[in-house]
Amino acid sequence: MIVDTRAAPPIRRRLRRVGTVLSWLAVGPVAAWATVRLAGLDRGPLVQALAFTPYAAGWSVLALAAALALRRWWPAAVAAVAAVTLLGLVVPRALPAPQPAAAGPTLRLLTANLLAGAADARTLVDLVRTRQVDVLTVQEFTPDAQAALDRLGLDRLLPYRNLNAQVGTPGSGLYSRWPISDAGIRTNRRGWGFTQAYGTVTVPGAPPVRVESAHPSAPYALDQVGAWRADLTAQPPATGDGELRILAGDFNATLDHSPLRALLRTGYVDAADATGAGLTGTWGPYDGDLIPPVTIDHVLVDSRIAVGSVRVHDLPGSDHRPVLATLTLPAR
Structure with missing residues (x-):
C-alpha cells in the first residue's frame, strides 16, 4: 500500500x-x-x-x-x-493578617440581611443567644420581622435598639446589649433608597463605638450602577484617631469592587479578609437560585480594632448568610 x-x-x-x-x-x-x-x-x-x-x-x-x-x-x-x-x-x-494589639473588651457582632423579613426569626434569635451576640445589625427589616423577633425574646437579649422597620426591603435595624446614643437613620440614594440605622454603642471598658447597619444599593441592572456607586461613596469613612467606627451589613459589593476598596482605604479593615475567611460566600444560592456564592456581606472595622474570628452561618428564608465577627476593642 x-x-x-x-x-x-x-x-x-x-x-x-x-x-x-x-x-x-x-x-x-x-x-x-x-x-x-x-x-x-x-x-x-x-x-x-x-x-x-x-x-x-x-x-x-x-x-x-x-x-x-x-x-x-x-x-x-x-x-x-x-x-x-x-x-x-x-x-x-x-490568609490571616496581623492584628493590632487591642487590649479592651470583646465585642461579638452579627449582621444579617432578612430578605424583606422572610428570614427565619427563630434561627436568628437562636444565633444571638447561643453565640452570645452583643450587637446585631439587620437589613431588609420589616414590621413583621420586628414583631417575630421580639416574640422570640430578642428584646430581652438585646434590649437597646434603633429600629426603622419598613414593609419591603428599605428597613434597617441596630440592636445592642449596651446603651445606644446619638442614634439616627441614614437614607441612601438621595432619600429614597435603603435605610441604614446607626448609633454609638457604649461598651464597658472601651471607647464609644459608632456602629451602622450598612446597605448600599444593589447593581442589579445597568441603570442602578450609578446609585450603587454613589451609595458606597457616601458611606461614612473611618476616622483615624477619632471615634471608633464599624460598618456591618449587606454592601452589595465584594473586595473586587473599587468603591468598596476606596472605603477600606479610609482606615477600615474587612474582618473576614483579616482572618482568612474572605472567600467565604455570603450571598447567592441560599434561597435556591443557581448563583455561585459571592462575598457581599461584610463587617468593616476601624483598623485599631482587632479581629479574632469571623464565622458565616445559615439563615433559612434569606438569600444571605449572617456574618458573625468576634472583635477586641481598644481599652478606654
Missing part, C-alpha cells in the same frame, strides 16, 4: 492553528478580566461580573495549564501573567 505523505504537513498545520485558537479562547477572557480588575474598571455590566473574580482566578490556572499542554508559549505567557495577577489579588483573603 502506498501512503501519500504530502497530506500530513497541512493536517498538522491545521491542528496547530486549532490548538492556537483554543489556547487564546481560554486565555483571552482571563487576561481581559485581570486587566479590568487591576485597573478598577468596574463600569456597566462589568460591575456584576467582577463579583465573581475568585472564580476567574481559578479559571486562569486552568487556562495556563491548557496553553502549556498545547505547547502554545505566547498564550501560556499571557495566561501566567493573568494567573499571577488574579491569584495575587484573591489568595490573600484566605
